[in-house]
Amino acid sequence: MAFPTVEVVESYSAAHQEYDAVILVGDYAQAVPAEFADFVSRAQQFDQRVGKQPLLVPADVFGGRLITAPTGPLMRDYDDVRNISDAAGAGARIAQQAGVRKPLLVVFGTQDDGRYGQAEAVAYWGLCQALYEPLEAREALGEESIETITNVGVVGTLDSSWLAAVESGKRVARDLCGTEPERMAPARFAEYCQQAFAHTPVKVTVIDDVQQLQHEYPLLMAVGRASLEVERHWPCVVRLEYTAPAAEQTLMFAGKGIVYDTGGADLKTGGHMAGMSRDKGGAAGVAGFMKTVAEMRPETVSVVAELGVVRNSIGGDAFVADEIIKAHSGVRVRIGNTDAEGRLVLADLLSHLRVQAGNYPRPQLFSVATLTGHAALAKGPYSALVPNGPARAQGLPDRLWEAGEVYGDPTEVSWSRREDFAFVAPRTKSDDVLSSNNGPSATTKRGHQFPMAFLTIAAGLDVHGNDSDHPIPYVHVDIAGSGVEGGDWQHGKPSGAPVTCFAGAYLHK
Structure with a gap:
């Protein structure tokens, strides 16, 4: 019963070089983290969809692939953490289609709202939900051939064993x-x-x-x-x-x-x-x-x-x-x-x-x-x-x-x-x-x-x-x-x- 192994890293700069893409989850109408701001800005000059829908853009990040996964607004009265989950899942599907095997998941812009206290965890679970394949399919075709993303990094301070226990x-x-x-x-x-x-x-x-x-x-x-x-x-x-x-x-x-x-x-x-x-x-x-x-x-x-x-x-x-x-x-x-x-x-x-x-x-x-x-x-x-x-x-x-x-x-x-x-x-x-x-x-x-x-x-x-x-x-x-x-x-x-x-x-x- 395999699912993407999770590793928590403190920051993007502390992550190792084995990741082959970055999935960047957040409200792109707000400030994008400095490590990615120039890449996003340049991409938006050529494609107005960037920051408005999930896309893969070339960038000088792990694997040369930055997947923008916008949540839309997060601070309205009726917004909730499922915006994070949905965006991470959409980004995960693009990553899988692109041949990514070890993405790094980065969530931004949620630190000041209690509704998003578990945003990074919810993003990981949303990714796993999107990538899950039915038991009958795994038994017929083999897990390795249809669940191709094997490892996920998550930038944050959570306990990786907690994330894995819930996903299990x-x-x-x-x-x-x-x-x-x-x-x-x-x-x-x-x-x-x-x-x-x-x-x-x-x-x-x-x-x-x-x-x-x-x-x-x-x-x-x-x-x-x-x-x-x-x-x-x-x-x-x-x-x-x-x-x-x-x-x-x-x-x-x-x-x-x-x-x-x-x-x-x-x-x-x-x-x-x-x-x-x-x-x-x-x-x-x-x-x-x-x-x-x-x-x-x-x-x-x-x-x-x-x-x-x-x-x-x-x-x-x-x-x-x-x-x-x-x-x-x-x-x-x-x-x-x-x-x-x-x-x-x-x-x-x-x-x-x-x-x-x-x-x-x-x-x-x-x-x-x-x-x-x-x-x-x-x-x-x-x-x-x-x-x-x-x-x-x-x-x-x-x-x-x-x-x-x-x-x-x-x-x-x-x-x-x-x-x-x-x-x-x-x-x-x-x-x-x-x-x-x-x-x-x-x-x-x-x-x-x-x-x-x-x-x-x-x-x-x-x-x-x-x-x-x-x-x-x-x-x-x-x-x-x-x-x-x-x-x-x-x-x-x-x-x-x-x-x-x-x-x-x-x-x-």
Whole structure:
């Protein structure tokens, strides 16, 4: 799982001669660093595009190649560090096309604004995002032949191991999210995780015994029931655990890993099934964050994750709407729509984590999922955070929001309301909670907020609110809008969200 090796150098003048190009990222309407100002000025005399769009110009720099990568304005109210990421990515693509193998990345003009405190790191991650090639392509064609930039220098004062740890996690997240459904069928998803965490302090446990899953994860197994007809599609739960040497808090994650979502008996039609191999983006993001944890080895933060890896197949034994299924928590769930399958998987995972939470110091629970079209519609390219009362009281959504802004993995907060709980309330005494309505989330009022209410009830977390003697902070993270570039779930490149957000919030000082 190679990616461009990163080296941090203090200044351009301190860099060694092995670099074969400079990618200069910044707002060219402002002062350009003195080392490059004459080259840029002369180039602008011959080409008015210089400083307005990414270009390669001849210059007396490393390799004789200066790639101008303009960000546009950075100081307006609505500008953010993604301008840096986008520009670095655009410059990286030009560098690759030009045959560059070892560029030096220089970011300028951001020192006086707190929004850009991690600008150099975000530039490196933007470069890596632009250069990433899918796992299937790397396996078919060879990494060396299609990922040709091998080393990157970054001018700054950051820790190179931090940059590499986050990118390692983002790469795992992209691979797991973006890979086609047979190459990343449940058993092979688990195998990838085992390989990714081999020789690291993260313990990997794969639960794949069907009888055990039926007993301990009944909602998950309802989703996977029709998949049992094909052995290679059998579901599993991947448990990842990192124990800190001096743990002071514990992050506990449930990740939705639907390796293919047909919609089940509520079958997706009209071309909407294409791209549903990416419905495992939540589990992918959690595994990616855990990879960063494995690289960083934090002293005081333990992390536990359960990933529900399931195929929502259609077949004679598929679960159907109107069924009432008792969850791991003991809550009776009435199925409203089989295409609202991810929340069923998450509910059982969260219930397991709830039961275990008392064994760990200061537990904080999170669910991460490509859950609703409504989140993408309401929040656009931002991860939606829906916290419960204890999480809000402890400032968890604020912490994640602030980290996302600085580290280039932004979020927006949505609040859980009484209408959400009323929406999933039982209509009869036959059940305790309704999983969903039978319409698209994108056309349902509060379509990404009410699923958090369902998760709270179905996982047994409703008795751990602010009014409880044992409150448990919980944040639901919907990445349906942020998980792929441009919101294109069929062809868009996976973004690795929310790896960087969580890493910035909990692992970097």
